[in-house]
Amino acid sequence: MSFHIKQNDTTPSIRAALKNGDGDAVDLTNATCRFHMRAIGASSVTVDAAAQIVTEATGIVQYNWVAADTDTVGSYQAEFEVTYPDTTIETFPNNGYIRVEITDDIT
Numbered sequence: 001m002s003f004h005i006k007q008n009d010t011t012p013s014i015r016a017a018l019k020n021g022d023g024d025a026v027d028l029t030n031a032t033c034r035f036h037m038r039a040i041g042a043s044s045v046t047v048d049a050a051a052q053i054v055t056e057a058t059g060i061v062q063y064n065w066v067a068a069d070t071d072t073v074g075s076y077q078a079e080f081e082v083t084y085p086d087t088t089i090e091t092f093p094n095n096g097y098i099r100v101e102i103t104d105d106i107t
Contacts, residue, residue: 001016001093001099002098002099002100003078003098003099003101004100004101004103005065005070005100005101005102005103006070006102006103006104006105007070007071007072007102007103007105008067008070008105009065009070009105010064010065010066010067010069010070011065013062013064013065014035014062014063014065014078014098014100015054015060015061016060016061016062016080016092017058017059018059018060018061018080018082018092019059019092021094025057025058025059026059026082026090027056027057027059028055028056028057028059028061028082029056029057029085030056030084030085031053031056031082031083031084031085032050032053032082032083033050033051033052033053033080033081033082033083034048034049034050034051034080034081034083035047035048035049035050035051035063035078035079035080036078036079036080036081037069037076037077037078037079037100038076038077038078039072039074039075039077040074040075040076040077046069046072047063047069049063049066051063051080061080061082063080070102072102073102073104074102075099075100075101075102076099076100076101076102077097077098077099077100078097078098078099078100079091079092079097079098
């Protein structure tokens with residue numbers, strides 16, 4: 001999955017449908033979710049913030065950008081990290097990353 005946004009934009013939000021290894025929707029009832037993003041090749045994160053669970057039963061999550069998240073042009077890796085009610089943690093996607101491209105603004 002890849003997501004494109006212009007520098008300094010805060011919309012659209014990044015949204016994902018979380019699925020297990022069989023391709024079934026993940027049940028997020030009573031879970032919490034965080035969004036992580038880092039520049040490709042970097043070891044430190046540029047975003048580590050709470051994400052919104054849009055639909056618990058069908059595993060839909062989204063992250064609503066703030067201005068500082070998109071102020072630097074570049075290529076990034078992102079993921080959603082879910083903490084289930086029993087405190088276990090699962091990260092999506094688990095076979096790679098969401099690629100986020102922040103493109104420069106003309107003005």
